[in-house]
Each structure stands twice: as C-alpha cells, then as structure tokens.
Amino acid sequence: MRKTFNERYQETYYEETLDNGLHVILWHKPDYEKSLFMMATPLGATDLKQVDENQKTYTFPAGIAHFLEHKMFEIEQGDVMDMFSNIGANVNAFTSYTETVYYFSTSSDFVKPLHLLLDFVQDLHISEQSVEKEKGIIIQELNMYKQMSDQRLLMEIFTSLFKEHPLKFDIGGDSESVSGTTLQQLEECYHINYHPSTMVLVGVSGEDPKRIMEEIKQNQEAKTFPEAKKISTVIWEEPKEVARKEYTFYMDVSMPKVCVVYKLEGIKDPYERLKREWCIKIMLDTHFSTLNKDFQTWLDEGILNDYSGCEIDLGEDYGFLLFFCETSKIEAFEKIVERVMENIKAAQIETSTLSQLKKRYFAQGIRSLNSFDDIAVSCVRNYFQKVDYFKAIEVLENITKEQIQETCTSLKLDAKAKVYLKPEKKNINL
Amino acid sequence: MKITEGVHLQVIPTSKFKDISISIRFMADLHEEHATIRSLLALMLCDRCKRFDTKQKMSIHQDELYGVSLHAQTLGYGAAQVLDIRSKMIHPSYVKEPSLFEDVFRFLHEIIFSPLLNEAVFQESKKILQAKIERIEDEPAQYIVRKGFQVAGEGTPLAISSLGELEVLKKATLDDVCRLYQKMVEEDQIHILVCGDVNEEELQQLCKQYLSFTARKKKEGFVYCVSNDKEDVYKEEYRNVEQSNIMMLWFTNTNIQDKDYYALRVANAMFGQYPSSYLFQEVREKNSLCYTISSSLTAFDGTLSVTTGVENAQIHHAIDLIKKQFQRICNGDFDEQLIAISKTMIVNSLLATKDSMVSLIALSYQNAILSREQAVEDIIEHIQKVSREEIIAAMKKCELKMTLVLRKEEEHA
Numbered sequence: 001m002r003k004t005f006n007e008r009y010q011e012t013y014y015e016e017t018l019d020n021g022l023h024v025i026l027w028h029k030p031d032y033e034k035s036l037f038m039m040a041t042p043l044g045a046t047d048l049k050q051v052d053e054n055q056k057t058y059t060f061p062a063g064i065a066h067f068l069e070h071k072m073f074e075i076e077q078g079d080v081m082d083m084f085s086n087i088g089a090n091v092n093a094f095t096s097y098t099e100t101v102y103y104f105s106t107s108s109d110f111v112k113p114l115h116l117l118l119d120f121v122q123d124l125h126i127s128e129q130s131v132e133k134e135k136g137i138i139i140q141e142l143n144m145y146k147q148m149s150d151q152r153l154l155m156e157i158f159t160s161l162f163k164e165h166p167l168k169f170d171i172g173g174d175s176e177s178v179s180g181t182t183l184q185q186l187e188e189c190y191h192i193n194y195h196p197s198t199m200v201l202v203g204v205s206g207e208d209p210k211r212i213m214e215e216i217k218q219n220q221e222a223k224t225f226p227e228a229k230k231i232s233t234v235i236w237e238e239p240k241e242v243a244r245k246e247y248t249f250y251m252d253v254s255m256p257k258v259c260v261v262y263k264l265e266g267i268k269d270p271y272e273r274l275k276r277e278w279c280i281k282i283m284l285d286t287h288f289s290t291l292n293k294d295f296q297t298w299l300d301e302g303i304l305n306d307y308s309g310c311e312i313d314l315g316e317d318y319g320f321l322l323f324f325c326e327t328s329k330i331e332a333f334e335k336i337v338e339r340v341m342e343n344i345k346a347a348q349i350e351t352s353t354l355s356q357l358k359k360r361y362f363a364q365g366i367r368s369l370n371s372f373d374d375i376a377v378s379c380v381r382n383y384f385q386k387v388d389y390f391k392a393i394e395v396l397e398n399i400t401k402e403q404i405q406e407t408c409t410s411l412k413l414d415a416k417a418k419v420y421l422k423p424e425k426k427n428i429n430l
Numbered sequence: 431m432k433i434t435e436g437v438h439l440q441v442i443p444t445s446k447f448k449d450i451s452i453s454i455r456f457m458a459d460l461h462e463e464h465a466t467i468r469s470l471l472a473l474m475l476c477d478r479c480k481r482f483d484t485k486q487k488m489s490i491h492q493d494e495l496y497g498v499s500l501h502a503q504t505l506g507y508g509a510a511q512v513l514d515i516r517s518k519m520i521h522p523s524y525v526k527e528p529s530l531f532e533d534v535f536r537f538l539h540e541i542i543f544s545p546l547l548n549e550a551v552f553q554e555s556k557k558i559l560q561a562k563i564e565r566i567e568d569e570p571a572q573y574i575v576r577k578g579f580q581v582a583g584e585g586t587p588l589a590i591s592s593l594g595e596l597e598v599l600k601k602a603t604l605d606d607v608c609r610l611y612q613k614m615v616e617e618d619q620i621h622i623l624v625c626g627d628v629n630e631e632e633l634q635q636l637c638k639q640y641l642s643f644t645a646r647k648k649k650e651g652f653v654y655c656v657s658n659d660k661e662d663v664y665k666e667e668y669r670n671v672e673q674s675n676i677m678m679l680w681f682t683n684t685n686i687q688d689k690d691y692y693a694l695r696v697a698n699a700m701f702g703q704y705p706s707s708y709l710f711q712e713v714r715e716k717n718s719l720c721y722t723i724s725s726s727l728t729a730f731d732g733t734l735s736v737t738t739g740v741e742n743a744q745i746h747h748a749i750d751l752i753k754k755q756f757q758r759i760c761n762g763d764f765d766e767q768l769i770a771i772s773k774t775m776i777v778n779s780l781l782a783t784k785d786s787m788v789s790l791i792a793l794s795y796q797n798a799i800l801s802r803e804q805a806v807e808d809i810i811e812h813i814q815k816v817s818r819e820e821i822i823a824a825m826k827k828c829e830l831k832m833t834l835v836l837r838k839e840e841e842h843a
Contacts, residue, residue: 009524031446033781079715085706086767088774107781108774136718143673144721144739147570252670254564290485299554306558307565326561356490360497363520366448370787424670 001026001213006390011369013379013389014209018220021197021228025379026209029372035110035205036372037103039121040380043068043193044098046166049234052192057234061181062166063138063173064189066095070134071126071186072102080120089113095171098315101380105372110207111215118201118219124190131183139179142172149253153421157322160244160417161263164236165318168243196220197228202379204372235317240265242417249421255326256422257307260337263415264319270385273314274395279407280312280321282357282399283344288323291353303332321411330420347408349401358396365393431634433622436646439637440794442625448524450531450626451787452517452538454641455795456618457649460511460587465504466559466594467606471614472502472513473555474607480544491537496520496527498534500541506592507799508685508730510652513614515542518787521627531628532636539640547611552604563596570675574836575737578677581665582832588656588731619649621798625787653800655685655732663832673739674837678752680828686729687800690827692812693820694727694734699772700821701725701759702736706771708755708764709736719748734828742837749833759825762818769818776813780806 001014013027043065050058072093073080084091089106091113102121104113145151155170162168172178203212242263267273285291288310298304308325323337368374382389431439458464482488492498498519505512517538522530566572576591583589620643624633658681684694702709702725709723723738740748758764783789783806797804 029446031444033784081705082711085704085771085775088771088778090704090775090778105782107778133718137714137721140673140719140739140741141721143741144571147672149568251568253568255561290489293484293486296485300550302557305561307561326565356493359525360493363496363525366520366524367518370447370449372785 001209009366009369009390009393014213016213018196018217020220020223020225021195022220023200023383024213024216025200025202025383026212027202027204027375027379028209029204029206032206032372033107034105034372035107035203035207036105036376037110037114037117037205038101038202038376038380039103039117039199040099040101040202040384041193041199042098042384043100043189044096045169045171046097047193047233048166048169050192050231051234053230058188058192060185060189061173062169062177063171064181064185065100066172067134067138067178067181068186068189069093069095069100069102070138071131072120072124074125074130075120075123076125080116083116084113087112087116091117097167097171099380099384101377103376110203110205110212114203114212114215115219118216121194121199122196122223124187124194126183126186128183131181131186135178135181138172139175142170142175142178145170145172147251149251149257149421152249152251153257153259153324153419156247156249156419156421157259157261157417160247160419161242161261161320162318163239163241163243165238166236167318192229192231195228196225198231200380200383202376204375238318240415242415244417246418247420250424251421253421253423256328256330256420257324257326258330258333258421259322259324259419260334261320261322261417261419262341262413263417264314264321264411266315266317266319268316270387271391271395273316274387274392275399275403276407277312277314278396278399279404280344280411282354282404283347283349283408284310284312284340285357286349286353287340287343298336301329301332303327303329303336334418341413344408345411345413347405349404351401354399354401354404358399361396365396433637434643434645436648437620437643438622438798439634440621440623440798441628441630441633442623442790442794443628443630444625444790445627446785447521447626447787449518449520449787450624450628451791452519452534453623453791453795454515454538454542455621455623456513456515456614457507457510457620457652457799458513458614458618459652460506460509460590460592462590463598464610465511465590465592466598467602467610468511468513468614469504469592469594470552470555470559470599470602471607471611472504472515473558474547474551475515475541475545476500476502477551477555478546479540480546481540483546495530495533495537496525498537504592506587506590506730508652509587509654510649511592513618531632535636535640542615542641545611547604547608549604552607556599556602559594560596560599563594563599566593570669570671570673570836571737571739574675574677574834575735577667578679578735578832578834579733581663581834582679582681582733583656583731584658586656586658586731587654588728588733616644617646619646619799621795623791623794625790625794649799653685653687653730655683656681657683658831660831662830665832666835666837668839669836671836671838674742674745674835675739676737676745676748676752677832677834678736678749678830679832679834680734680756680830682727682732682734682824683827683829684824685732686796690820690824691729692809693816693824695776696769696772696813696816697759697821697825698725698727698734699776700764700768701734701755701825704772704775706768706775708758709738709752712755713738713748713751717747717751719744719751742840745835745837753830756825756828756830760822762822766818769821773813773816777810780810780813
C-alpha cells in the first residue's frame with residue numbers, strides 16, 4: 001500500500017493495485033463512525049458503442065448502463081438490498097454519463113458488507129423473466145424524472161446540444177430503448193465492462209486501512225477472472241453546430257424557465273480542462289452573480305429571481321456553458337446573457353476579485369473533505385481520468401490573470417441553443 | 431448553557447470536521463399569518479443588512495471571511511415555528527487567521543441586530559418567496575405532501591406551512607415584517623448552537639459580546655398529537671402529470687415525548703422507511719408498481735405518511751396494497767428478523783448522526799427544546815428495548831385519515 005499524507009489538508013489515503021488489476025483507494029478518516037465503500041466501472045450512459053482489441057464492435061441501446069445497474073442487485077442467493085439490510089448497511093448505486101457506481105455505507109462492522117459489495121458487483125445473475133420485470137420499475141423511474149421540471153429541462157438542453165454524441169439521450173434511455181433491451185445485451189455489456197482491471201474500489205472509513213486491505217485481498221484472491229479485454233468507446237464525430245437552435249416545451253408549471261447554452265469543444269488533457277473550467281468559472285462568478293452590481297438591477301426589474309445560475313462543463317469530447325433562469329421576461333434575460341458573455345470574452349478581472357474568489361473556492365474545497373460522498377466520488381472520477389486528488393485542488397491556486405485572458409478571449413460562441421419551458425396554465429400574480 | 435432566561439447556548443465540541451457550524455434559532459408559535467411573514471423575514475435577513483447594504487458588499491465580505499455561508503429558513507416543530515439562521519465557516523486553523531471566528535460573530539451581529547428592512551428588500555423577497563412556493567406547488571411529489579398536510583390537518587398546526595402561503599403573502603406589508611422582527615428579537619425563545627472545534631470560553635465571550643439578547647419566556651406546549659373527528663377522506667386532484675402521486679396519512683396519537691414513540695419508530699421502519707420494509711418489498715419489488723415508496727413520521731405532531739408515484743391504472747391497486755401492509759404490522763404478521771433488521775437500520779442512522787454537523791445540531795436542539803439530555807446511545811437503548819407487542823400496539827393506535835391522489839383526468843371515450 002502506498003501512503004499519501006497531505007499536510008495542508010490533514011488528510012491521508014492509501015492505494016494499491018491488486019494482482020487481478022483492481023485498483024483500491026482507502027481514505028482514512030479517524031474518529032468517524034461510518035464507513036463508505038464505492039465500487040465503480042467507467043461504463044457510463046454515453047458508452048453505447050464500444051470496440052475491443054480484436055476490433056469487434058458492440059452497439060448497445062440507450063440506457064443500458066443504467067439498466068445493468070438495476071439488474072446487478074439480483075444475485076443467486078436473492079435480493080442484494082435485503083442482504084445489506086440484514087447486516088446493517090445501506091446499499092445503493094447510480095449511473096452517470098461516464099461511470100456506474102455501487103456503494104454502501106454502514107456504522108456497524110464493514111467486513112460483511114464489503115465482501116457482499118465485491119461479490120455482487122463481480123457476478124451477474126439474471127434471467128429473461130427478471131429482465132422483463134425490471135422494465136416496469138425503470139419506466140416508472142424515467143417517468144418520475146420526466147415530470148420534474150428541472151430534470152426535464154436538463155434533458156432537453158442535451159438533446160438540443162448534440163446531434164451525434166450519446167449525451168443527447170437520457171441516462172436511463174427512454175421507454176422504447178428500455179423495453180427493447182435484451183438479456184443477451186445486458187450480459188455482453190457486463191462481461192466487457194466489469195473486469196476488475198477496469199474497476200476501482202474506494203473506501204472512506206475510520207477503520208484501520210491495513211485490516212480493510214486484507215479483507216479485500218482475501219476476497220479477490222479466492223476468485224478467478226477471464227483475461228481482460230481491452231475495451232474502448234468509439235468516439236462520435238460530433239459537429240460543431242447544435243442540434244436544435246430553439247426548442248420550446250410545455251409543462252404544468254407557474255413560470256417559464258429559460259436556458260441559453262453555448263456548445264464548446266472538449267479538451268483531452270484533464271489538468272488543462274480543469275484549468276480552463278476554473279478560468280471560465282471565475283469570470284462567470286464575477287459577471288453573473290451578486291458580485292456584479294448590475295445583478296441587483298436585474299432582480300429589481302423582475303428579470304431574475306432566486307432561481308438562476310450558470311455552469312461550465314468541459315469533458316474530453318464535449319463542452320458547454322449554460323445560463324438558466326425562471327422568468328417571464330425572456331428577451332431581457334437573453335440580452336443579459338449576451339452582455340455577460342461579452343464581458344467574459346473581454347476577460348478583464350481585478351486582482352482583488354481574483355484573490356477573493358480563490359479564498360472562497362479554497363474554503364469550499366477544504367469543506368468538501370467533510371463529505372464521505374464527495375471524497376469517494378472524486379476519488380473514482382480522478383482515478384478514471386488519471387488525475388491526482390490534491391494536484392487537482394491546487395490547479396485553482398495557480399490560476400493567473402493571463403490564463404483567464406487566454407482561455408476566455410479564445411472562447412468560440414457561434415454554436416448556441418435556447419430551450420424554453422413554458423406553462424400550460426395561467427399563473428397566479430401577486 | 432443558559433445565557434439569560436429563554437436564551438441558551440449549546441456547544442457540540444468535536445474536532446473531526448474542517449469547519450464550524452453556527453445555528454441561531456428563534457422559536458415562536460406556528461401561526462397562520464405569522465408563518466408566511468416570518469418566512470419572508472428569513473429571506474430578508476440573509477439578503478443584506480445596514481452595514482453591507484448591497485448584495486455585492488455582502489458577497490465581498492463573505493468572501494473575505496473565506497466564503498462563510500449564511501442561510502435562513504423556517505422549520506416546523508409541532509405547533510411552533512423556528513426561524514433558523516445558519517452559518518458555516520472554515521476552521522481558522524486552515525487559513526491561519528485567528529480572528530476569523532470573531533469576525534464571523536461580528537458579521538452575524540450585523541445580520542441579526544441591524545437588518546435592512548426596507549421596501550426594496552421587502553418587494554424583492556416577496557417575489558422570491560412567491561416563486562419558491564410556486565415551485566413546490568409545481569412539483570407533483572412536493573405538492574402532494576404540502577397539500578396532504580393541509581387537507582388532513584385542517585384547523586390544526588399541521589395544516590400550516592412553515593414556508594408560507596400565497597394568499598397571506600399577497601397581503602403582507604413591510605410593517606408586518608418589521609413588527610414580527612421586533613417580536614422575534616424580543617420575545618422568541620432563542621438557542622445558539624455551535625458545532626466544531628471551538629474554545630468554549632472564547633465562544634461564551636463572543637456570544638455575550640455579539641449576540642446579547644434580553645431575557646424572555648421559555649416556550650412550552652408545542653409538542654402535540656394532531657386529532658379530529660373526521661373519517662378517512664379520499665380526495666382526487668387533477669393535473670397533466672405523467673405519473674400519479676399518492677399520499678396517505680395516519681394520525682399516530684403518539685408524539686416524540688411519549689413512551690411508545692420508540693415503538694412507533696420501529697413500526698415505521700418495518701412498514702416503509704427502508705428498502706427492507708413491507709412497502710418497498712411488496713409494492714415495488716414484488717409488484718413493480720413504483721420506483722419510490724416510503725413512509726415517514728412527523729415527531730412533533732404525531733403523523734405517519736406514505737408517498738409514492740404509480741401509473742394511473744394502478745392507483746387503487748397500490749392503495750390497497752399499502753393498506754394491506756399497514757394491516758400486516760397491526761396484525762403482528764411479521765417475523766423477528768424484520769424487527770431486528772429494522773432496529774439495526776435505525777441504530778445505523780442514529781450512529782451516523784455523529785458524523786454530520788447538521789444532524790448533531792438537530793439532535794442538540796431537540797434535546798434543548800424538550801429539556802432533556804438524550805445522547806445517541808440513550809436513543810439506541812430505547813430502540814433496542816422495543817418489543818413485538820409494543821410495535822403492534824403503536825401501529826394500532828394509528829388512524830388512517832386521508833388518501834390524496836394527484837392524477838391525470840380520465841379521458842372519456
């Protein structure tokens with residue numbers, strides 16, 4: 001086990017890659033009652049077309065990673081949730097665009113649930129019948145998200161942005177892709193994406209890391225796995241233009257919601273990506289938050305209320321910058337966005353504002369170390385992206401005015417989409 | 431620790447967090463009109479103050495204090511409403527600024543004692559609160575809970591939302607807010623709760639200097655059991671929704687101060703709180719009717735409620751199944767294993783309380799307002815002692831009072 005101690009943040013973690021290729025990260029949190037373990041594969045909702053080392057390609061229906069996540073909870077001995085409950089642990093899972101994660105937390109002994117986590121994730125046990133039965137539950141889950149206006153808005157934004165990239169699909173797919181998913185597809189997808197050598201296991205716990213590692217090794221040494229296939233996801237050729245320039249949909253809400261989104265290019269190097277995200281975020285916070293004195297005017301004029309925000313997200317093969325708000329003054333909001341973007345492209349920032357924002361983000365970074373979930377999810381994502389935890393935090397500190405200028409002045413803002421959510425019924429006015 | 435009559439300081443010392451949490455809680459009656467106005471006041475207090483009279487100045491000052499957070503919200507505690515002003519700061523040791531703790535108290539002093547209660551802030555906050563309430567009403571899953579308490583609790587504190595009502599908000603004036611602000615500062619029972627690695631003497635000194643309140647009366651009698659003479663009400667509402675939402679509500683006739691409250695907690699865990707529960711197992715796992723289903727208690731009013739979302743055609747099937755599961759607990763149709771699992775789950779979440787600042791503060795506050803000193807271990811002991819007979823008895827005391835369904839209107843051919 002390799003130990004990393006960070007003096008500044010007062011945090012320690014250990015890591016080791018086991019003989020079968022499984023990478024283990026153990027974050028030590030003395031004095032805490034609970035333990036959280038997370039096991040993850042880099043199979044996400046966007047991995048719909050994959051190719052192995054023999055150039056064999058695999059094409060899957062939208063939502064397969066999420067479907068598989070649901071089915072993993074069934075094992076030969078019964079239902080995994082019950083088994084975790086029986087030993088005093090809460091188990092759950094989530095699928096994102098880039099990974100599938102299984103986790104449990106407990107304030108009792110970690111040993112039994114840890115073995116169970118490893119066992120259920122490393123075994124797929126499904127039947128035609130159980131696959132069919134799951135479809136009803138998944139479709140109810142998709143319906144639930146569909147009627148949450150924020151979730152729906154986000155889905156429509158992605159559909160507006162992308163023509164080819166699988167981000168255009170909802171993480172869970174749709175009722176058609178779910179209904180059409182077969183047992184064989186699920187099995188195939190599992191076998192190529194759940195090999196220990198592609199996965200990572202993260203533990204955040206107050207327990208002795210040596211003891212935890214021994215348990216993990218004991219579990220893994222008793223199992224054999226077929227040789228790993230080298231799997232990669234086929235990269236989509238995504239055009240620079242957006243799929244839909246304007247899109248309006250209606251729901252039973254009181255006020256319209258608007259989103260203006262710019263499509264950007266992805267960036268391969270993870271540190272470069274982080275750096276640019278920070279540069280843009282700093283400018284966004286300077287111009288589209290209470291730090292801008294005009295913000296008050298926008299509120300007073302009723303263009304914005306408390307539901308507004310902006311986000312920058314850069315990935316390896318995608319990128320976008322979005323503004324959203326709840327407003328009936330749609331045109332005025334769009335003008336604000338244009339003005340904010342002009343300011344961001346001009347990339348002027350006071351030294352005092354930059355250092356003030358760094359203080360804020362630095363404290364947020366330290367605070368996130370209170371959260372087991374944040375630590376574990378960051379460990380998983382950093383591992384898959386080959387990024388060091390503390391080096392990533394420190395990217396922020398080294399941001400300079402020059403870097404901000406370089407990043408922001410070169411932003412290309414030609415590809416732009418607008419999504420409107422409008423009410424079906426008339427709203428009550430005060 | 432009592433600072434003066436009706437004003438208390440609770441310290442929760444721990445060194446495992448990176449920050450310090452401060453929660454200042456003002457408790458008053460949960461009153462139909464006041465609730466909305468206090469909710470408005472909460473928004474206004476956090477927005478600006480006399481010294482930092484623009485949002486920009488507030489943000490800059492908060493950043494100077496390393497992004498100290500400031501939130502205010504209103505919470506219902508039975509027949510009482512609590513206005514909670516909450517702030518979280520990074521522990522000074524990480525930034526090597528020893529005066530940070532005092533600076534944050536000085537900031538809180540400005541927020542509480544020199545608020546900017548003028549027409550501009552009032553109008554803005556009014557719009558924001560309206561939007562907040564409307565957003566909840568827009569989301570079927572949140573709307574049904576809000577509406578369910580209103581319908582079932584008509585004429586009782588249960589029906590009063592601590593967030594506020596649009597009707598009251600419409601008529602609210604700046605004068606109303608100013609009046610209730612005065613009342614809050616002068617009459618509300620106050621608890622200052624601080625969680626983190628702090629020096630208690632220094633803290634007491636800071637409270638004296640920056641949060642000096644006058645003596646006031648202690649609040650009592652806010653814990654109650656909601657009751658009425660109504661029979662089980664079935665009500666449908668219509669909206670263009672993809673999924674039908676159901677809320678069922680029982681009056682438990684047991685509140686947090688009753689001896690059998692612990693039995694009720696175990697009963698609720700077995701009924702619908704966890705994935706191991708009857709609701710999850712029968713309605714979701716065996717019948718695939720829903721994705722989420724759960725039951726929960728309100729400890730200070732004595733209710734048990736179930737919420738779920740199902741397809742239109744399955745509404746009555748789901749309601750029947752829920753009633754059946756409830757009856758199974760009443761009939762003692764459960765094994766020792768379910769009791770044991772449910773207890774373990776409760777114990778686990780109780781232990782996890784110790785790892786969360788929010789939960790530690792909530793528990794400490796609960797103890798303070800109930801005038802007791804219950805450690806996590808004491809609650810665990812009570813839970814462990816609950817017997818099968820007590821579970822059945824607690825569940826039998828519950829009366830089903832309402833079933834509310836939000837659904838798509840049926841289309842007639």
